[in-house]
Amino acid sequence: MQLSRYLLLFFTVLMLSALPAKAAEIYEVVGIKVEQEGEDAETAKNLAVADGEKQAFDELVKRFTDYGYIDNAPKASAAQISNSVRQMQITDEIATSKKYKAKLDFTFDSVKISKLLNLKLVAGQPVRDKFLLIPISSGTEGLSVWKSLWFEVWNSYRRDNIIIPVGDLDDIRALKISDLEAGIYTGLDELSRRYKSPIILLVEASYVNSLNELSVKVEKLVGQNKEIYEFKYPGGFGVGMAELYITAANDISFKIEKKQLTRENAKNITRDTEFVRNFDHGASSKGGKIEATIEVSNLAEWSRIRRKIINSTLVEELTVKNFQAGYAIVNLKYSGTPEQLAASFEEKGLILLSDGTNWKIEDAQDE
Template sequence: MIRFALRLSCGVFALLAAFEPAAAQSPVYTVAKVAVNTKASDAVTAKEQAIREGSQRAFRKLLSRLVAFKAHDRLPELSASAIDGMLDGFVVREERFSSTRYIATLDFTFEAGKIRDLLNRIGLPHTDQQSPPVKLLPVAQGESVGETWRAAWGALDLKHGLAPLDMPPAQAASLPAGMSMTARAVQVLQGRLGAPRLVLAFAAVDASGGRLRVALRGEDAVGRFAFAQDFRVYDGDIAEAAGRAARIARMALEARWRLTSLKTQGALDGPAPLESFALTAAFDSLPAWQDMRSKISSISGVQDVEVKSLFAGGAELVLSFPGGAERFAKAAAARGLTLDRSGGEWILRQR
């Protein structure tokens, strides 16, 4: 975890403690709806094994969510105890058990600081910046397919990813009469729902019953979006095909935002040596300083932050970042901060 080493008088320490806000953790560090199903010699052992296996799967899913796709082959393999050390807790959504089996759906939340520290140490480009939410409307040809298609999306964790999706009630998700999957349909529904960012997700089973045809169209947080793919229906199991299709389409939406966020931060500019530099953080209140400090900590690649002094209206810092101040300026801009050169010094401000 990035620690802000601070050299101040005891009185200033007390003042800072009085104004210390509760840290707000990004929802992207929660991996929800993890299904577990384990069998053991007794119910207690089965539950312990399920939680351990579930946390490991959630950890891998979290790293895949945050890290640039081109770096997925370098994702670390950690022991169960190491993963437990990064786990903030878990919530049981639902559970069933017998004398030897445990079946449940769990949500796992990891400590943001420890995850960032791990990824920074390894040097993996990553982002935890969530996009603005996007309305998702699953629509289908045929009532039974429509229910199955909507259920497939509902089974996914739409809230905690990098690109959160909001699925309105079913009655709001129907296409206007006589209207097909066109740009005009998207515009009509955008107006009806008051949602400038809206994606229609259409599904239909072909005449042979062997393929599920899927098409997404609309506008997400990046811009206009289109996706089309056919999915094989095995043994007539449309629900399985719909689940597979929804997962892949969800990954496509998330990958777009992750790539955009990483580019904005300069995290894909290539490797660069770690450079230390000094800057002055300008702020007008202690809450503003705490907010700025939190944003600095959340920037991928930041290491060894030291506060040299704190004074009315600002703080003098030294930190390390790959590529130095110029690259840090680009990453800071994505967090709502500006770093400018003035009088030979770097000045960091809230935008």
């Protein structure tokens, strides 16, 4: 069957199934870091929360201003800001008798914010989420964006809340394939401003001909927060790559409309997390175990890195916990200290990194 027929069926299903979406991520501000001192623990926490609310509100105002919802935001008091917070979540909390440190996620009340900021909307109506969706095709020759069947499928489907870049010279200059492969997001920020969309979806499709299977990785970027979703679409008799592209696009569009791309269903990664070659995990010289993430683009790369790991002198046992498109998670049992393990990795051309909690292994060949 010709692609045009599938596209017609695809759009018909979408028009029947798509429902208006309610406001969600655009009113969320996550990853606000606070640290305050006070006369006692309660005072320190109250000061930190107030500071976090102010930071989150300022970021929300900037978001609405950047994307054209407001022109000049009125000044708001601390009480008004606090009253507009609907929900707050606390992580990485450290409290002492006079100090408080944590990471805070805020969800603001859409109605109260609309009134407080005089949004260019009917009073009380929430802003509908807008997604800048960038289709990326991954194949044996690397990544491609503008000239692919995957982009053609998405480019034929446009809604008011799902925006596909037009692919003109400005887009091509902003979004370089080399940057995408290196995980550099500067160009994405430029596209986000151009299309007035605070939420970016990188939707990467990889078709495996031998398995007749399509793997799709969705990276959802909101500010500095990054969430990853992965889906697989197996083919069958009479169902090939073109049909799987349409099936996947239909499914992902449905998930967007139904608000199924949420933090609860994703592997969360913070874009500003700093992994360094500095280890302070309280490990003894007798060895230990770590769980590490390894970014890999294909099986050949994974085989090469795995071989280097098991040939390292201090590695006693390697167990693969999870292996999916884009990364592997492994459990390592080793002897010696983390510093000694890192040194043994360097001898094999590997780099061991840590952010203080999580571990990552990189191939020095990719630097």
